[in-house]
Amino acid sequence: MKKRIAVATLVCAMTFPVFPMHAANRDMVQLQTQVQQLQDAVARLQQSNDERMGVLKDLVQQTADSVNRMTLNMDALQKKVTAQSEASGTKVDQVSVQVQTLADAVDELKARLGRMEKLLQDVQSQQQNMRLDGGGAPGAAAFSSAAPMGASAEVAPAPTKKSSNEGAGAPIVQEEATAPAPSAPPVKDLYETAYGDYVGGKYPLASAEFNDIIKFYPDSPLAGNSYFYLGEIAMKTNKPSVAAKSYDHVLEQYPGNTKVPVSHLRKAEALIAMKQTDAGARELRSLIQRFPNSPEAARARTKLSALGFSPRAR
Numbered sequence: 332m333k334k335r336i337a338v339a340t341l342v343c344a345m346t347f348p349v350f351p352m353h354a355a356n357r358d359m360v361q362l363q364t365q366v367q368q369l370q371d372a373v374a375r376l377q378q379s380n381d382e383r384m385g386v387l388k389d390l391v392q393q394t395a396d397s398v399n400r401m402t403l404n405m406d407a408l409q410k411k412v413t414a415q416s417e418a419s420g421t422k423v424d425q426v427s428v429q430v431q432t433l434a435d436a437v438d439e440l441k442a443r444l445g446r447m448e449k450l451l452q453d454v455q456s457q458q459q460n461m462r463l464d465g466g467g468a469p470g471a472a473a474f475s476s477a478a479p480m481g482a483s484a485e486v487a488p489a490p491t492k493k494s495s496n497e498g499a500g501a502p503i504v505q506e507e508a509t510a511p512a513p514s515a516p517p518v519k520d521l522y523e524t525a526y527g528d529y530v531g532g533k534y535p536l537a538s539a540e541f542n543d544i545i546k547f548y549p550d551s552p553l554a555g556n557s558y559f560y561l562g563e564i565a566m567k568t569n570k571p572s573v574a575a576k577s578y579d580h581v582l583e584q585y586p587g588n589t590k591v592p593v594s595h596l597r598k599a600e601a602l603i604a605m606k607q608t609d610a611g612a613r614e615l616r617s618l619i620q621r622f623p624n625s626p627e628a629a630r631a632r633t634k635l636s637a638l639g640f641s642p643r644a645r
Contacts, residue, residue: 401433515547518547521547525543534564541560552589555580558580559594562576562577562581571600579598582594593627595631600634615640
């Protein structure tokens with residue numbers, strides 16, 4: 332009798348632990364399935380991002396090629412205008428105005444291209460962060476390792492990043508995905524918006540936006556361009572004295588800016604509009620001396636001849 336009781340007890344001891352072991356294995360299989368589904372979703376998302384990135388890269392490259400071709404055409408056109416300056420006479424002014432308009436269009440294209448490149452860099456950075464975050468997640472194989480019998484499986488919480496004030500009682504904060512917003516939009520975005528308003532004839536709005544560029548980004552070459560277009564707005568609104576000061580800012584503060592030659596020319600025109608003909612002639616001669624082979628110098632020679640001045644000071 333005692334022997335039968337012992338055998339029954341042994342059978343019960345071997346049978347009852349099967350139920351919690353079976354439940355633990357079922358939870359483990361379910362967890363592995365969920366992890367695999369998550370990994371599949373991440374893989375599909377990365378593949379979609381790769382395809383979109385390829386399309387975006389192609390668009391940026393096509394835009395860059397178009398801008399480069401336009402730049403080459405601009406250079407050839409400027410050389411042609413310079414070579415025909417003496418023979419064309421007063422027609423040089425009209426052609427040079429067209430050249431300046433094309434140059435402005437190229438500037439706008441370059442600004443847009445810079446914005447597209449910035450967006451591409453942001454997308455690439457976000458994609459890289461996603462891959463790094465996804466690479467740190469445990470795979471399904473990690474859960475297949477043997478665990479102690481009867482131990483409950485727990486998923487570790489998402490990693491957190493301590494603040495710089497680390498120590499006892501220091502708060503734990505989630506790592507920020509993006510940097511704090513700057514006090515002003517990117518300079519290229521501001522410039523593109525301002526130039527668009529200038530072309531659209533919204534002069535008060537464009538003036539405010541160009542002034543914002545000068546305020547927030549005084550060391551940027553686009554700040555020199557902004558001073559130039561402030562001068563252009565002043566000339567279009569019959570304020571030659573204000574225009575002359577804006578052109579002076581380009582000449583004095585941004586001597587390497589591409590708008591320097593045309594700023595010389597436009598300043599001279601502003602001075603002539605103020606009946607300061609001698610000062611305007613000096614400005615035209617300064618332009619010819621500094622940039623003798625530029626289209627602006629060809630226009631300056633034509634203007635000096637029309638005013639009865641020699642291209643060279645006597």
